[in-house]
Amino acid sequence: MQRAGTQYAPSTIRTHIVSRMCANAANHHAVVYDDLERTGHGRYRRRRLRSSETTQTAEPRNRNTTTLEARPIPGHLTERVERRPREDRMPGTPVTEDELEILGFSPHELRFRNVAVDLLSGELGSEWDTLGEVPDSAGLYAFTVEDDRSLHVAYVGMTEHLWMVTKGRLPTGEARGGQRYGRPKHAGVTRERINVLVTEQVRLGRRVRHWLRPIPDGDGGEDLRSRLLREEEALIQRWQLRSTGWNRG
Numbered sequence: 001m002q003r004a005g006t007q008y009a010p011s012t013i014r015t016h017i018v019s020r021m022c023a024n025a026a027n028h029h030a031v032v033y034d035d036l037e038r039t040g041h042g043r044y045r046r047r048r049l050r051s052s053e054t055t056q057t058a059e060p061r062n063r064n065t066t067t068l069e070a071r072p073i074p075g076h077l078t079e080r081v082e083r084r085p086r087e088d089r090m091p092g093t094p095v096t097e098d099e100l101e102i103l104g105f106s107p108h109e110l111r112f113r114n115v116a117v118d119l120l121s122g123e124l125g126s127e128w129d130t131l132g133e134v135p136d137s138a139g140l141y142a143f144t145v146e147d148d149r150s151l152h153v154a155y156v157g158m159t160e161h162l163w164m165v166t167k168g169r170l171p172t173g174e175a176r177g178g179q180r181y182g183r184p185k186h187a188g189v190t191r192e193r194i195n196v197l198v199t200e201q202v203r204l205g206r207r208v209r210h211w212l213r214p215i216p217d218g219d220g221g222e223d224l225r226s227r228l229l230r231e232e233e234a235l236i237q238r239w240q241l242r243s244t245g246w247n248r249g
Contacts, residue, residue, distance in 0.1 A: 016122075023047050088204055091145055091197070092154030092245040100153070103235075105142060105211040108132045108166070110182070115202055117184060119192060125184035126199040130166040130210050137214035138224055140232055141165055143194065143246075144209050145201045153211075154201075155194055155246040156235045158228040162212050165191075181210075197246050 006013070022044065023034040037047045097107070108130050115126040139162045143155040159165050159179070168180030178188050184195040198208050215231070217224045241247040 017044060090147070090150060090152050090206075091201070092152035092241065093239040094150055095144065095153045095239065096151065100142070100144075100211055104213040105140075106132075106213070107144075108134070108210045108212060110198075110208055110210060112202065115199055117199075119184055119196070121192065123192070123196045124199060125192065125195045126182075126202060127184070128182040128198075130182060134162050134166045135212060135214035136171050137162055137216060138228060139212060139214040140228065140235065141213070142211040142235070143198060144211060146207045146209075147205075153239050153245065154197070154241070156232060156239070156241060158232040160225065160228070162214065166210065166212070194246060 017036065021033045021035045023037045034047055036044045039045055100107070109132070110128040111131055113127040113129070117125040117127055119125050138158075138160045140156065140158050141162065142153050142157075145152050145154050157165070161170055163170055164176050164179035165181055168178075168183060168186070169175045178186055179191070180187060181191050181195055181198075184192045187195060201208055215224070215228060236242060236247050239245065242249075
């Protein structure tokens with residue numbers, strides 16, 4: 001790949017070979033592939049396919065379950081060999097724009113700066129800016145994924161200030177870069193994980209949007225954080241996002 005002029009760092013290539021694409025490697029990634037197998041120290045070979053497996057697609061798997069999810073080989077690993085990928089399952093739960101807007105969410109486009117950011121975890125992330133006017137408020141937020149056939153909500157979260165998850169700072173100028181989803185090199189573990197998942201969808205040619213719902217403090221006399229947690233959980237359960245989408249815990 002380096003002789004062919006790849007733009008990816010040796011560490012990224014090495015991580016995919018020894019971990020993400022290796023059938024008998026330990027589980028360190030949300031999505032993995034069985035293309036290779038380790039035969040000895042520093043030695044790998046293409047895995048021999050069983051008769052029940054196709055030679056036309058790479059079959060990804062989650063090593064924590066027995067359920068296989070069809071995902072194509074990441075585009076940055078197919079610079080020299082073209083394969084016909086199997087159509088990937090859309091993450092999350094079907095939803096409509098009307099439903100989201102009735103719930104109080106407004107859509108914000110993501111402007112991507114770079115969709116090939118090498119992360120220390122060995123994953124591939126991206127950098128983006130959330131466009132539009134962000135409310136100066138606590139609130140809920142969601143990420144949706146869509147193609148030309150459907151719109152799915154994939155993740156819901158809550159924050160005590162919507163600027164933190166979109167801009168990485170507060171209106172006062174106080175910086176909180178680790179809260180921002182669009183800067184994975186500064187993000188916490190969950191932010192980085194969601195960034196990687198968003199990146200996978202964008203590289204599949206899908207549209208990802210950030211939806212924001214402001215919740216003012218002092219509304220109804222309930223403690224703000226308690227209300228945020230309650231309403232976040234209600235939406236996660238409404239859309240079953242722990243089983244269909246990206247929410248955990």
